[in-house]
Amino acid sequence: MKKFRTIENIFKGSQPHMVGDxxxxxQYLPSQINSMNRLSPFLLLDYHAPxxxxxxxxxxxxxxxxxxxxxxxxxxxxxxxxxxxxxxNHGIIGPGDVQWMTAASGVMHKEYHExxxxxxxGTLHMIQLWVNLPRDKKMIEPKYQALLKGEMGAIELEDNxxxxxxxxxxxxxxxxxxxxFTNINIYNVNLKKHGKVxxxxxxxxxxxxxxxxxxxxxxxxKICKESDFILFDNIDGSISVESMDEEALFIVLSGEPIxxxxxxxxxxxxxxxxxxxxxxxxxxxxxxxxxVF
Ligand code: MN
Numbered sequence: 408m409k410k411f412r413t414i415e416n417i418f419k420g421s422q423p424h425m426v427g428d429x430x431x432x433x434q435y436l437p438s439q440i441n442s443m444n445r446l447s448p449f450l451l452l453d454y455h456a457p458x459x460x461x462x463x464x465x466x467x468x469x470x471x472x473x474x475x476x477x478x479x480x481x482x483x484x485x486x487x488x489x490x491x492x493x494x495x496n497h498g499i500i501g502p503g504d505v506q507w508m509t510a511a512s513g514v515m516h517k518e519y520h521e522x523x524x525x526x527x528x529g530t531l532h533m534i535q536l537w538v539n540l541p542r543d544k545k546m547i548e549p550k551y552q553a554l555l556k557g558e559m560g561a562i563e564l565e566d567n568x569x570x571x572x573x574x575x576x577x578x579x580x581x582x583x584x585x586x587x588f589t590n591i592n593i594y595n596v597n598l599k600k601h602g603k604v605x606x607x608x609x610x611x612x613x614x615x616x617x618x619x620x621x622x623x624x625x626x627x628x629k630i631c632k633e634s635d636f637i638l639f640d641n642i643d644g645s646i647s648v649e650s651m652d653e654e655a656l657f658i659v660l661s662g663e664p665i666x667x668x669x670x671x672x673x674x675x676x677x678x679x680x681x682x683x684x685x686x687x688x689x690x691x692x693x694x695x696x697x698x699v700f
Contacts, residue, residue, distance in 0.1 A: 411626040412614070412644035416440070417637050420454055427469025429520050431458045432535070435617065435636050443539075443671060446613045446638070447664040448589050450477060450676055451537035454617060456634060457485060460520070462528035468519020473695045474510035475686045476545045476676040478538040480585075480593075481506045482574070482658070484619065486531035487521035493696045496551035503556030505574050507585050512546040513686070513695040534617070534658065536593075541665050542678050544588045558584045560594075568602030569650070571595070576661070578606075591662040598623070598650035606646040606659060614639045614646075614661040621655030623648050 418440065420433030432453040437443045443450050460467065471493075481488060483500045490506055491497050493515040500506050501521075508516065520531070540547075560573030560581040573583035576592030583594065592612070596604055598621075608614045615638045623631050626647055631637055639646060648657070670677050675686040689695065 429467030484532040492516035507552040509550035569598035621652035
């Protein structure tokens with residue numbers, strides 16, 4: 408008998424809401440499980456399911472806002488998103504690309520639809536994740552990583568069953584390009600019909616997956632649908648996933664928990680209330696730097 412890593416919970420995201428006027432997202436973490444700890448180091452998961460935006464003469468998005476104490480990770484599947492921050496970083500990400508911003512001690516950034524994409528209109532499909540930083544990394548210098556599709560770790564599954572694209576950490580010895588501050592595995596898995604994969608994540612890593620496309624059968628038993636999030640128990644065992652559709656796509660989030668207190672308010676995630684007050688005070692006193700950039 409194979410031992411599977413069993414399912415603790417399957418849940419959907421919230422009703423979609425707009426972030427600024429450009430991102431129609433459904434929140435999974437923390438609101439749908441009422442916890443910023445259960446999937447530590449993953450604090451927040453907003454999923455922008457495929458949604459068509461009409462051509463527009465103005466640029467949709469969200470204006471300058473601060474962050475401190477964690478990282479924002481934006482993963483694009485369809486459409487183009489542009490980013491500017493007040494540390495001089497600027498990037499455009501398209502399908503398969505990832506932007507990994509370590510806000511740490513503090514940045515101001517804005518995120519919006521890329522100009523040409525806005526003008527032509529089109530479908531946007533993306534994820535934004537907030538990844539926590541351990542206490543001793545919360546106030547380091549901010550950092551920015553633009554990770555392009557071609558740089559991702561790639562595994563072709565045997566017999567043309569599909570492929571794995573690794574953003575961070577490693578799968579079967581193949582590494583992803585992201586540099587991270589704690590042990591994290593993030594990867595997309597694309598399966599053809601009846602393509603099957605066995606995943607082995609350490610039992611002490613908090614592990615979940617979001618189904619982005621198609622239906623899959625998990626652990627030879629449970630049928631999971633598009634936009635289901637599957638949270639696994641922290642036990643030894645492998646996770647088997649088989650595609651029930653012509654194509655299935657899902658993302659795996661797995662990481663070693665940061666076992667420290669979380670104090671969170673708005674765009675700041677620290678360890679104590681005092682550090683949150685300090686973040687607001689620093690923001691008011693322009694210590695995050697200029698707002699126009
Ligand atoms: Mn932001």
